[in-house]
Amino acid sequence: MANALIRLPPEIVHNILKYVNPVDLARIAKTCRMLHRSIMQDRLLCKEIWCLSLDEPKEKGLSNDEGVKEFDFEHELHEFVRVQRILKNDSSVEEKVARLPTISSFATKLLQTASPKDSKNMAVMREWFDDKRDREKRDNIEAFLCQSITFSRSRLTTALPTPSFADRQASAKLHVQYGTPIFYPRRGRYAQVYPYAVSMVYDLRNYKEESLWGPYLEDGKASVDWEKLEAVMIVLGWNLRVFTEQRDGVFGPRSVWREPWVGASPGSYEEMQGIPEAVEEGVVDPYGVQGTWMRVVCFLDFHDLFAYNFTSSDTDSLPSTSPRPPLNTNEAIRLISMEIRPTRTEAPGPDDGQELPVVFFEGTAKSMHAQWEPHANSRIKGSVRLTKEGEVRWQSVSVYGGEERWASEGIQVGGLRSARGVLGHWFDKDHDVHGPAGPTAFWKINDHLDGGADYDSEEEEDDDWTEDPEEVLEAIASLVGFQADLG
Numbered sequence: 001m002a003n004a005l006i007r008l009p010p011e012i013v014h015n016i017l018k019y020v021n022p023v024d025l026a027r028i029a030k031t032c033r034m035l036h037r038s039i040m041q042d043r044l045l046c047k048e049i050w051c052l053s054l055d056e057p058k059e060k061g062l063s064n065d066e067g068v069k070e071f072d073f074e075h076e077l078h079e080f081v082r083v084q085r086i087l088k089n090d091s092s093v094e095e096k097v098a099r100l101p102t103i104s105s106f107a108t109k110l111l112q113t114a115s116p117k118d119s120k121n122m123a124v125m126r127e128w129f130d131d132k133r134d135r136e137k138r139d140n141i142e143a144f145l146c147q148s149i150t151f152s153r154s155r156l157t158t159a160l161p162t163p164s165f166a167d168r169q170a171s172a173k174l175h176v177q178y179g180t181p182i183f184y185p186r187r188g189r190y191a192q193v194y195p196y197a198v199s200m201v202y203d204l205r206n207y208k209e210e211s212l213w214g215p216y217l218e219d220g221k222a223s224v225d226w227e228k229l230e231a232v233m234i235v236l237g238w239n240l241r242v243f244t245e246q247r248d249g250v251f252g253p254r255s256v257w258r259e260p261w262v263g264a265s266p267g268s269y270e271e272m273q274g275i276p277e278a279v280e281e282g283v284v285d286p287y288g289v290q291g292t293w294m295r296v297v298c299f300l301d302f303h304d305l306f307a308y309n310f311t312s313s314d315t316d317s318l319p320s321t322s323p324r325p326p327l328n329t330n331e332a333i334r335l336i337s338m339e340i341r342p343t344r345t346e347a348p349g350p351d352d353g354q355e356l357p358v359v360f361f362e363g364t365a366k367s368m369h370a371q372w373e374p375h376a377n378s379r380i381k382g383s384v385r386l387t388k389e390g391e392v393r394w395q396s397v398s399v400y401g402g403e404e405r406w407a408s409e410g411i412q413v414g415g416l417r418s419a420r421g422v423l424g425h426w427f428d429k430d431h432d433v434h435g436p437a438g439p440t441a442f443w444k445i446n447d448h449l450d451g452g453a454d455y456d457s458e459e460e461e462d463d464d465w466t467e468d469p470e471e472v473l474e475a476i477a478s479l480v481g482f483q484a485d486l487g
Helices: 002-006 010-017 022-029 033-040 043-053 073-087 093-097 100-112 120-129 135-145 149-154 165-178 194-201 226-245 268-273 302-311 469-477
Strands: 291-299 332-346 358-367 378-386 392-400 403-412 422-428 437-446
Touching: 010 043, 022 033, 022 043, 022 073, 043 073, 073 100, 093 135, 100 120, 100 135, 100 165, 120 135, 135 165, 149 165, 149 194, 149 226, 165 226, 194 226, 226 291, 226 332, 226 422, 226 437, 332 378, 392 422, 403 437
Parallel strands: none
Antiparallel strands: 291 332, 291 437, 332 358, 358 378, 378 392, 392 403, 403 422, 422 437
16 A cells, blocks of 8 residues: 555645644654655745645735745644644643643644634644643643643642743733633632732833833833733733623623634734724824724722731731732723724834834723713823734823823733733833732724814813614623633
8 A cells, every 4th residue: 555655746745635634644744765855845835735624824914025935834834733642642631731832833823823813823723722622632731721820829729830030921821811810720729810910001110111000020121020910810800700790691691702723813804894994194094093992991989008018917927029919809891992092103113023013092082881970081101012022012092181191001911903902900000109000901893983073172072972882782791701710
């Protein structure tokens, strides 16, 4: 049989081999020199095998026109086989954790090259991680998505070592890209993780000049701290779920937030929502700023926040590197609609990524369910830019009666024009070390503007709401189809 195969014309052998499972291809290459040569020297074969199992890479995000040609199909196919073997074996969670950097790096690559519609990449990643009933996939979730400091602190056993900082960051990044907060990785092994995420989000020591008061490392360069972003996602996810339960679950789920991995790739907003409307002549909008965005903000009662940070019994003795104790509390939640548009651009600064300009924007923000509050509605202004790492960084300031009051810093999960949206911190514009501060997120709903707002005026907008409140509340509350339990 083998002799019959190698006697076939090369083009026939090529057409047979391209349908072989990538994991089996390496084994076939070891059977004889002829097949080894046919496989290892045929770059077109590697591309065809890749494209049968995964999405063909297209120009996305910051890729140039040569992005597809530069994609090394042979190397990436070998990596795919390597990752498949790691994720599909029956090794223990502890053994799998050692492979965390490899899995995180490859998963990020699949997201960067994923097609938002009928994506083979997404199907493969769901197969690796999403089956709650399959022990192997529960092990993958625990080993690769639940190794941050938040999960390490919630473990009920101290027998397992705390992962390295790099591994914790890699795991938190995967969980943020996964996008559906995991509240119980494994019953019997973990306590509820929400109180530990709360302790990170409301620890005011994390809001400082070195971290630019945002979800960044303390290097002054806006380098993303994925563990902080993960904590924000968990806290907001918990509160949005409670918000919907209090309304008897009348709102349906939206796939971009409910389905793991969906919307966490560059360009996914346009491919899911359609081509954006044109902006004003002379204004460029590479980040897709213009349109209506929905925002959620959570916060503690200020007295509780102050007591947690400054008056508890262990405040004075707690080392600066030690996390505050878990905090199981009740938070307030505010749902906000923002209409924003780009107003001008400027060249990136020395601390920014250089591939795109800095875009400044202005607009209005209106509370969806607390308009009686004195600060329910405001004007908003801000900017979007790339970081040195190539992440999309959003900064905003809320303005009341001409006075700047609150600021925020956030990172767009999935990159340029992703559908997933922005996760980050809000805080006092003057950076008061005593707070208040907390988590926030916003995501784009559509590209439309009412057209009636005067963005150059410093006068407050009136309280008339021009959209159907029930429709907007449904859009927000539908984000809560979160995975609360993995069994």
